[in-house]
Amino acid sequence: MNTSLRLAIAAVLCVTAVGCAKKATKVAPPSNNDRTEQATTDRSTDSGAYTEASLNSDSCLRQRVIYFDLDKTEIKGEFQAQIACHSKFIRQFPNYHVTLEGNADERGSREYNLGLGERRGNAVQSALSSAGAPGTQLNVVSYGEERPTCKDHNEECWSKNRRVEIVYTKN
Amino acid sequence: MPANFVTRFASLLLCLLGTAAWAQGQGQGQGLSSDVPTIVINTGTAAALPITVVPFAFEAAGAPSETDVSDVVRMDLARSGKFKALDKKDVVEFPSRGSDIKFPTWNLLKQAYIVVGRMTDADGGAMRVEFELYDVAKQERLLGLAITGQRSDLRGVGHQVADLIYEKITGVRGAFWTRIAYVTAAGVSPNINYALMVADSDGYNPQVLVRSREPLLSPSWSPDGKKLAYVSFERGDSAIYIQEIATGSRQVVSNKKGINGAPAFSPDGTKLALTLSYLGNPDIFIMDLGSRETKRITNHFSIDTEAQWMPDGQNLVFTSDRSGKPQLYQVSVNGGDATRLTFQGEYNAKASISYDGKQFAMAQGTGNVYRIAVLDRSKGSGTMSAISPGSVDESPSFAPNGSMLLYAATDGPRGVLYAVSADGRVRQRLVLADGDVREPSWGPFRQR
Numbered sequence: 001m002n003t004s005l006r007l008a009i010a011a012v013l014c015v016t017a018v019g020c021a022k023k024a025t026k027v028a029p030p031s032n033n034d035r036t037e038q039a040t041t042d043r044s045t046d047s048g049a050y051t052e053a054s055l056n057s058d059s060c061l062r063q064r065v066i067y068f069d070l071d072k073t074e075i076k077g078e079f080q081a082q083i084a085c086h087s088k089f090i091r092q093f094p095n096y097h098v099t100l101e102g103n104a105d106e107r108g109s110r111e112y113n114l115g116l117g118e119r120r121g122n123a124v125q126s127a128l129s130s131a132g133a134p135g136t137q138l139n140v141v142s143y144g145e146e147r148p149t150c151k152d153h154n155e156e157c158w159s160k161n162r163r164v165e166i167v168y169t170k171n
Numbered sequence: 172m173p174a175n176f177v178t179r180f181a182s183l184l185l186c187l188l189g190t191a192a193w194a195q196g197q198g199q200g201q202g203l204s205s206d207v208p209t210i211v212i213n214t215g216t217a218a219a220l221p222i223t224v225v226p227f228a229f230e231a232a233g234a235p236s237e238t239d240v241s242d243v244v245r246m247d248l249a250r251s252g253k254f255k256a257l258d259k260k261d262v263v264e265f266p267s268r269g270s271d272i273k274f275p276t277w278n279l280l281k282q283a284y285i286v287v288g289r290m291t292d293a294d295g296g297a298m299r300v301e302f303e304l305y306d307v308a309k310q311e312r313l314l315g316l317a318i319t320g321q322r323s324d325l326r327g328v329g330h331q332v333a334d335l336i337y338e339k340i341t342g343v344r345g346a347f348w349t350r351i352a353y354v355t356a357a358g359v360s361p362n363i364n365y366a367l368m369v370a371d372s373d374g375y376n377p378q379v380l381v382r383s384r385e386p387l388l389s390p391s392w393s394p395d396g397k398k399l400a401y402v403s404f405e406r407g408d409s410a411i412y413i414q415e416i417a418t419g420s421r422q423v424v425s426n427k428k429g430i431n432g433a434p435a436f437s438p439d440g441t442k443l444a445l446t447l448s449y450l451g452n453p454d455i456f457i458m459d460l461g462s463r464e465t466k467r468i469t470n471h472f473s474i475d476t477e478a479q480w481m482p483d484g485q486n487l488v489f490t491s492d493r494s495g496k497p498q499l500y501q502v503s504v505n506g507g508d509a510t511r512l513t514f515q516g517e518y519n520a521k522a523s524i525s526y527d528g529k530q531f532a533m534a535q536g537t538g539n540v541y542r543i544a545v546l547d548r549s550k551g552s553g554t555m556s557a558i559s560p561g562s563v564d565e566s567p568s569f570a571p572n573g574s575m576l577l578y579a580a581t582d583g584p585r586g587v588l589y590a591v592s593a594d595g596r597v598r599q600r601l602v603l604a605d606g607d608v609r610e611p612s613w614g615p616f617r618q619r
Contacts, residue, residue: 071496106581107541109521109534109565110388110610111433111446112490112497114409115453115474118430122452141408142430146386147360151584153563155539 024097027055027168030062050089055168060085064166066124067159070105071116073123083124086166087131094137100124101165102142105158106151110144117142124164219255219597220283220340222248226259227288228267231298236325240300241288243329244336246373247347250599251337251574252592257282269303269312277307284313286336293319300328304336314339326375331619346570347372350614351577352380352390352399353588357606364606367401369416372570372613374588374601380414381421392614393436399612400424400434400443411445413460424458425465433477437484444468444478444487455489457504468506475500477521482528488512490520499533499546513546515555521566525573530593532558532567532576543567543578545593558595568613569593577601577611 055061066079075083090098102121104113121140129135150157224245229235248254257280266272267289277285288302297319304314316335320328327348334345349372357364367381367390381387385404392399393413400413406423409431414421425431429448436443443458447465455468455478469475473493480487485504490497493509497520500509513519518536525531527549535544535557543559559578566579577590586607591598601608 106563107539108497108518108536109477109490111476112474112492112520114430114432115446115448115476115492118448118453119474140429143386143404146388146404149360153581 024169024171027096027170029064029165029167030056050092052093054089058085061089066120066164066166068120068162068164070158070162073116073119075123075127083127083131087128087133090128090133090137094134095171097137097139097169097171098128098133099167099169100128100138100140101147101167102140102144103147103161103163103165104145105161106145106148106153107158110146114142114144117144120162120164124166219253221257221281222254222284222286222336223257223262223277223280223282224248224286225262225265225267225288227290227300227302228265230267230289231292236290236298236322238325238329240290240325240329240332241286243326243373244286244302244333247330247333247345248336250373250590250597251347252594252597253337253341253574269305269315272305274305274307274310282307284336284340286332288332297321298325298328300325300332302332304339326371330371330373343574344572344616346572346574346613346616348617349571350396350617351568352392352610352612352614353577353603353608354387354390354610355604355606355608356386356586357604367399368603369399369614370603374603377603380416380419381412388610389433390610390612391434391436392612394438394440394615396615396617398436400436402432402434411443413443424460424463429453430476435479437480438482439484444480446476446478455487455502457487466506468502468504469509470506479522479524481524482526488522488524488531490522499531513555516544519544523567523569523576525569525593526571527573530569530573532569532578534565534567541565543576543591545576545595556595558591558593559589559598566610568611570613571616577613579609579611 060081063082100121102117104116118140121142125138125140128138148161150160224241227241245256249256264276266287285305285307286302291299293299299317299319301317303312305312318328318331330348333347337345350369351372352369355366355368365383365387366379367387368377369380370377383403383405388402390399390401398413398415400411402409403412410426411424411431411434412421413424425445427447427449430446430453432446434443434445441460443460445456445458446453447456452472453474453476454470455475456465457468458465471493473491475489475491478487478489486501488499488501491500496518499512499519499522501512502509516535516537519533521534523532529549531546533544535542540561541564542557542561543564544555544557546553546555563581564578568577573593575590575592577588580587580589586609588601588608588611589598590601
């Protein structure tokens with residue numbers, strides 16, 4: 001995702017949107033979100049607290065995408081470490097809010113896929129909450145099939161689009 | 172099946188159109204260029220009626236208009252699937268009045284019908300288009316009418332002529348003089364420019380209604396054709412807007428937490444069916460547009476969405492995955508139990524209902540192939556037939572006379588729109604823009 005665009009959108013929303021009283025800054029996601037590098041280490045359960053900088057230095061916290069099987073909303077075992085480390089960070093830093101952006105692949109209707117994306121976002125929200133992240137810091141937005149990371153019509157591509165992105169905003 | 176004959180009308184379609192959608196201000200170098208639709212007729216049909224539309228004589232002062240009204244008429248009739256229009260280059264004689272028609276010529280060419288006409292000056296710089304429709308075998312005049320329109324709206328005049336001819340011969344009101352709405356997406360993620368567009372039913376005269384850097388979807392026409400309801404993410408999450416087409420003025424009608432989706436105007440225009448998930452998961456609601464109060468119609472832990480009104484205004488058809496995968500269900504506007512409508516196909520979603528409430532088009536998925544299917548309930552419990560080839564087809568929308576549908580498909584990474592006859596036999600691609608085109612919605616009949 002393009003960092004500058006997100007920041008720009010956040011800024012514009014803050015200037016223009018009604019009811020946006022507080023200044024919030026979207027936190028840039030790490031540059032490399034590739035799933036091949038995810039969850040190679042599991043430091044989230046290590047003793048010791050995170051610092052804010054951990055968000056971009058810790059190898060677990062740098063992973064911000066959770067992928068789903070076809071028509072599924074269950075969080076696969078390989079992502080449990082990611083859930084745990086993000087929950088820990090969120091609990092430790094109440095001034096960070098997290099938007100869970102739910103996405104679906106292109107197949108089927110767009111409105112149904114909005115529902116499917118929300119269901120996946122809710123699944124991640126529940127998992128984070130169960131792992132200790134306060135619900136007040138979590139929010140789900142579904143983009144359905146509107147924000148594909150890949151536009152080929154095959155399973156390899158679809159599997160990259162069935163995802164929830166964890167997006168941090170600092171208040 | 173006859174060998175596929177592919178007719179390219181591109182050479183006839185060189186007139187440039189008014190609105191260059193992204194010309195102003197976007198600066199992205201990825202605009203929706205020329206905006207000239209190319210219509211490709213994929214499949215012929217033996218049952219189509221042969222008709223000749225003779226080029227209309229230009230008898231007005233000044234230079235001939237850029238729009239040849241007879242071209243508009245010819246292409247409308249051809250793309251309906253009901254007619255086989257004689258190619259313009261095969262027209263051998265050029266009568267402009269019924270009295271000039273030499274019927275043996277057209278009999279020899281095996282034409283069932285012939286249309287002749289002429290364009291003359293009318294008051295205030297307008298043009299008067301007089302036309303006559305004849306039955307070739309009987310040498311009998313079936314229609315002789317005149318339509319007056321502005322020079323800037325001669326395509327509109329042509330569509331009205333085509334509607335009258337279509338109705339005279341088929342007995343069904345023509346729907347060529349209608350408009351369509353759709354969404355375009357130009358650019359590469361994350362710098363995508365979305366636009367909600369309105370165009371003539373053949374894709375000409377595109378106008379930008381809304382531009383957004385965030386997704387737009389689900390345009391839905393008000394029954395009077397003056398407003399569109401749609402979903403926009405420009406506030407960050409989904410919200411439903413209603414916008415007046417003529418003035419561009421708009422209002423947010425729903426921006427609750429979670430999904431605000433799938434708006435659909437009631438047949439009388441006073442209510443909006445919509446999908447809201449603020450109570451936990453997507454359910455169907457009905458909003459009274461006067462009071463803005465919403466009433467919950469479905470209450471189920473599944474995803475319920477994409478409500479469409481039955482023509483009687485008393486029932487909704489919607490998509491639900493309460494049985495596992497999405498299927499179509501019907502529910503009373505007063506709530507209560509929903510009845511399942513579709514049993515064939517693993518996945519059935521996004522209904523479009525014909526004006527008589529007997530045909531239900533949907534996106535039907537089996538394995539990885541998604542096609543448009545039509546459930547015909549005019550006889551018994553209904554028969555289901557696929558009318559598109561797949562494999563990523565979605566979003567069907569019936570023309571107001573039920574004779575054709577629009578739907579969204581893909582060409583490589585790109586979204587494109589097709590128009591298809593309701594029996595699936597004639598299909599044309601509307602090339603509307605350089606970027607992605609999706610979410611077609613066929614507007615209502617227009618009032619003359």
